[in-house]
Amino acid sequence: MKKLSFLLFxxxxxxxxxxxxHVYAAKEPPAPPAEGSPLPxxxxxxxxxxxxxxxxxxxxxGTFTIPQIMAKVVIIEIFSMYCPYCQKEAPTVNELYNAIxxxxxxxxxxxxxxxxxxxxxxxxxxxxKKYQIAFPLFPDVDYSIHKVCGEVRTPYFIGVKIxxxxxxxxxxxxxxxxxxxxQFLELIIKLSGLxxxxx
Amino acid sequence: xxxxxxxxxxxxxxxLFASLSHSTSEIFKDYIYQPGTxxxxxxxxxxxxxxxxxxxxxxxxxxxxxxxxxxxxxxNVVISFVPAAWTPVCSDQWPGYNLAKDIFDxxxxxxxxxxEDNIPTLYAWTKPMGDLWFPVLSxxxxxxxxxxxxxxxxxxxxxxxxxxxxxxxxxxxxIDVHDxxxxxxxxxxxxxxxxxxx
Numbered sequence: 001m002k003k004l005s006f007l008l009f010x011x012x013x014x015x016x017x018x019x020x021x022h023v024y025a026a027k028e029p030p031a032p033p034a035e036g037s038p039l040p041x042x043x044x045x046x047x048x049x050x051x052x053x054x055x056x057x058x059x060x061x062g063t064f065t066i067p068q069i070m071a072k073v074v075i076i077e078i079f080s081m082y083c084p085y086c087q088k089e090a091p092t093v094n095e096l097y098n099a100i101x102x103x104x105x106x107x108x109x110x111x112x113x114x115x116x117x118x119x120x121x122x123x124x125x126x127x128x129k130k131y132q133i134a135f136p137l138f139p140d141v142d143y144s145i146h147k148v149c150g151e152v153r154t155p156y157f158i159g160v161k162i163x164x165x166x167x168x169x170x171x172x173x174x175x176x177x178x179x180x181x182x183q184f185l186e187l188i189i190k191l192s193g194l195x196x197x198x199x
Numbered sequence: 200x201x202x203x204x205x206x207x208x209x210x211x212x213x214x215l216f217a218s219l220s221h222s223t224s225e226i227f228k229d230y231i232y233q234p235g236t237x238x239x240x241x242x243x244x245x246x247x248x249x250x251x252x253x254x255x256x257x258x259x260x261x262x263x264x265x266x267x268x269x270x271x272x273x274x275n276v277v278i279s280f281v282p283a284a285w286t287p288v289c290s291d292q293w294p295g296y297n298l299a300k301d302i303f304d305x306x307x308x309x310x311x312x313x314x315e316d317n318i319p320t321l322y323a324w325t326k327p328m329g330d331l332w333f334p335v336l337s338x339x340x341x342x343x344x345x346x347x348x349x350x351x352x353x354x355x356x357x358x359x360x361x362x363x364x365x366x367x368x369x370x371x372x373x374i375d376v377h378d379x380x381x382x383x384x385x386x387x388x389x390x391x392x393x394x395x396x397x
Contacts, residue, residue: 082295
């Protein structure tokens with residue numbers, strides 16, 4: 001009787017495993033954020049540094065989502081401190097940040113953040129210090145944000161347009177270098193419908 | 200009997216569904232071989248903290264032969280065994296150490312990167328990583344002799360993903376034979392290097 005129960009147990013467990021495996025195998029890997037679609041929900045911790053908190057226009061503590069950032073466009077870089085390509089790209093992204101911050105009309109409208117896929121706080125900090133990065137970088141230790149972004153290779157850039165009613169739309173979603181900071185900025189301005197004003 | 204079989208079935212289930220994430224740099228494009236999830240550790244330890252580190256001499260990709268003993272009384276040595284070139288986690292480990300050179304310098308430490316691959320393979324694989332400041336050594340022939348001495352040679356002929364810290368006296372001060380599927384956090388290495396200052 002015991003032997004029969006055991007065989008029945010193994011039979012049911014094996015069937016369950018096979019069924020579950022097929023469901024798992026059939027599941028498509030998540031796709032990267034598609035242009036024209038809303039950005040997948042990403043919860044990030046409100047930065048502790050006051051200058052980073054001010055930069056993003058966040059008031060509360062705890063967590064925030066991208067549409068809560070006080071901006072019309074947010075550029076997200078998925079990077080890794082361990083990625084040689086991201087290391088090479090860092091000066092260009094700094095150039096982009098400076099181009100935005102030095103333009104009085106754009107500095108309140110476009111913000112940049114970086115998300116370190118699989119990186120710990122120390123690893124993100126090494127990257128920040130090495131390249132003297134002034135915009136906020138967030139560790140993604142358990143790859144949770146990397147997963148909702150389709151487990152993309154790095155660096156990956158996402159541009160998100162945020163409307164006044166906090167709805168949002170991905171306007172740029174591409175793998176690899178942004179090539180030229182100024183041309184990329186022009187492209188983002190064009191895709192988002194932002195008009196350059198001022199002198 | 201059914202009770203005894205539960206852990207086995209749970210293990211099978213976990214092996215089937217374990218999903219280990221890692222990011223891959225675009226610099227390697229589609230050239231990275233995906234081996235899937237591997238048995239986390241597949242070797243038996245031969246050394247322990249406090250042991251004298253076995254000396255070795257290996258060829259490096261620069262053409263120079265490097266011995267552990269050449270750093271005695273001069274530098275602390277971090278030995279980083281990674282399993283294989285052109286595989287996911289390994290390809291994203293040394294570029295990070297390359298960026299963290301200041302941390303090694305602050306702790307008077309040199310890094311020796313070792314795999315069981317041959318020199319041409321290591322040369323081609325590390326080229327896109329940029330100029331690595333540390334020697335990259337090949338433990339290809341006699342195959343895996345150093346990994347074997349350090350107790351980190353897996354049954355498949357590759358090494359574990361392992362870190363050893365050897366102090367200036369040649370004594371092993373830290374061993375981390377890590378889950379092969381995961382990258383060791385930098386925090387752990389820095390914490391252990393910090394201890395050498397005391």
